[in-house]
Amino acid sequence: xxxxxxxxAGVVIALLASTGYAESVSDKRGLTLEGAKRVxxxxxxxxxxxxxxxxxxxxxxxxxxxxxLERLDQTFAASANISIGKARTAALFKKPTKLFEDxxxxxxxxxxxxxxxxxxxxxxxxxxxxxWEGKVVGAIGVSGAASAQQDEELAIVGAKLLDNMALAGMTxxxxxxxVTYIESQKVAASFTKGAxxxxxxxxMMHAARNYMxxxxxxxxxxxxxxxxxxTDIVYVLKGSAQLITGGTPVxxxxxxxxxxxxxxxxxxxxxxxxPGDVVIIPNGVPHWFKEVEAPFDYYVVKVR
Amino acid sequence: xxxxxxIAVLMAMAGSAQAQLIEKTALTLEGAKKIxxxxxxxxxxxxxxxxxxxxxxxxxxxLLERLDDTQVASVNVGIDKARTAAIYRRPSxxxxxxxxxxxVSALALNGAVALQGGVPIVVEGKVIxxxxxxxxxxxxxxxIAIAGAAVAASFTK
Numbered sequence: 296x297x298x299x300x301x302x303x304a305g306v307v308i309a310l311l312a313s314t315g316y317a318e319s320v321s322d323k324r325g326l327t328l329e330g331a332k333r334v335x336x337x338x339x340x341x342x343x344x345x346x347x348x349x350x351x352x353x354x355x356x357x358x359x360x361x362x363x364l365e366r367l368d369q370t371f372a373a374s375a376n377i378s379i380g381k382a383r384t385a386a387l388f389k390k391p392t393k394l395f396e397d398x399x400x401x402x403x404x405x406x407x408x409x410x411x412x413x414x415x416x417x418x419x420x421x422x423x424x425x426x427w428e429g430k431v432v433g434a435i436g437v438s439g440a441a442s443a444q445q446d447e448e449l450a451i452v453g454a455k456l457l458d459n460m461a462l463a464g465m466t467x468x469x470x471x472x473x474v475t476y477i478e479s480q481k482v483a484a485s486f487t488k489g490a491x492x493x494x495x496x497x498x499m500m501h502a503a504r505n506y507m508x509x510x511x512x513x514x515x516x517x518x519x520x521x522x523x524x525x526t527d528i529v530y531v532l533k534g535s536a537q538l539i540t541g542g543t544p545v546x547x548x549x550x551x552x553x554x555x556x557x558x559x560x561x562x563x564x565x566x567x568x569x570p571g572d573v574v575i576i577p578n579g580v581p582h583w584f585k586e587v588e589a590p591f592d593y594y595v596v597k598v599r
Numbered sequence: 600x601x602x603x604x605x606i607a608v609l610m611a612m613a614g615s616a617q618a619q620l621i622e623k624t625a626l627t628l629e630g631a632k633k634i635x636x637x638x639x640x641x642x643x644x645x646x647x648x649x650x651x652x653x654x655x656x657x658x659x660x661x662l663l664e665r666l667d668d669t670q671v672a673s674v675n676v677g678i679d680k681a682r683t684a685a686i687y688r689r690p691s692x693x694x695x696x697x698x699x700x701x702x703v704s705a706l707a708l709n710g711a712v713a714l715q716g717g718v719p720i721v722v723e724g725k726v727i728x729x730x731x732x733x734x735x736x737x738x739x740x741x742x743i744a745i746a747g748a749a750v751a752a753s754f755t756k
Contacts, residue, residue: 356671366628368627368629
């Protein structure tokens with residue numbers, strides 16, 4: 296009898312063991328550290344672009360556990376934990392945290408009681424789920440920007456990066472951009488007045504691309520320029536110019552975020568540029584085409 | 600007379616404003632990234648699955664990375680180790696050793712975990728933050744933390 300029982304048990308175990316993989320477990324995608332870092336990079340780039348006063352950015356996995364975090368300089372310390380809480384809340388509920396803030400604001404106060412059971416439940420705007428092919432694989436939380444609204448806007452940019460990667464069919468965390476081809480006639484036409492061949496756009500905002508290309512043209516001297524973010528790689532095609540680099544700009548004005556101009560500079564190095572010359576001006580270095588023999592044409596790759 | 604005295608006191612206070620403040624060195628996100636990058640490289644070379652946490656002088660998180668396939672519990676343990684090393688300005692191993700050697704009361708220290716793997720980040724003799732590693736053996740965690748913290752030696756003026 297005991298033998299029969301043992302055999303029966305054995306049969307049951309064998310049956311359980313032979314139960315198919317598909318019935319018992321399911322495949323799922325997990326966010327890697329590399330993916331999390333890319334989401335962070337896109338969000339940080341956007342924070343800088345909009346001149347956010349600070350920001351803590353947290354990326355969590357689908358279980359709400361922290362994968363990566365960065366706190367920008369000067370951002371208040373408490374924001375680190377708040378960003379984790381927002382991300383965790385968005386991941387565990389698979390919803391933007393604004394929904395909870397709005398619900399509580401709208402009178403559904405008992406929802407605050409969720410914080411009793413859920414560690415770090417944070418019903419504050421600024422947490423957005425991260426999705427891959429329609430499935431939530433984690434979430435991003437931002438705290439410490441100018442407002443709750445800006446926290447959320449930054450988080451959305453980070454979340455979008457992953458969407459774009461999914462759309463591009465990328466699984467290794469690298470975004471593939473289409474090949475850019477600009478035919479010679481258009482390039483030549485661009486040089487006659489100076490034009491942007493590849494400019495700042497969505498791809499740059501989402502950190503998919505880190506360069507711009509200008510077909511530059513000068514008939515007369517310029518002003519002192521300082522690009523806080525962009526390094527200029529210059530190849531001279533036509534004409535000549537006297538270039539001053541370095542020194543201290545005088546009367547500096549901010550004309551756009553990260554872009555400064557000044558009428559003159561104290562000190563600096565002088566070079567005379569002729570066709571065929573290459574100059575690389577690192578970001579932050581003042582530079583000035585002080586004298587120009589027109590037409591002065593030069594090809595610039597701006598690297599961010 | 601009284602007015603003059605008041606003014607003199609006020610002037611003296613204003614004059615000594617500088618004496619009421621000290622210069623501090625703060626770890627930037629960029630600095631934290633350099634430290635984490637070295638720790639990450641070492642961890643990857645060893646196949647270690649760890650969490651790397653970098654906190655500021657006050658023990659607040661500046662940067663965190665969880666390498667793929669690291670146990671999730673290490674997130675909080677890594678932060679705890681880093682905070683311990685930062686706010687007590689010594690490696691967290693000191694407390695683990697104390698407990699091991701019979702000073703069990705070290706477990707009661709506020710804000711500290713008596714677990715090896717948290718190492719202060721020191722610039723010109725001052726603790727400006729700390730790195731905490733969690734996920735592998737205590738010794739391996741600490742070796743990775745030490746490698747990361749050592750980067751701060753290059754942060755000189």
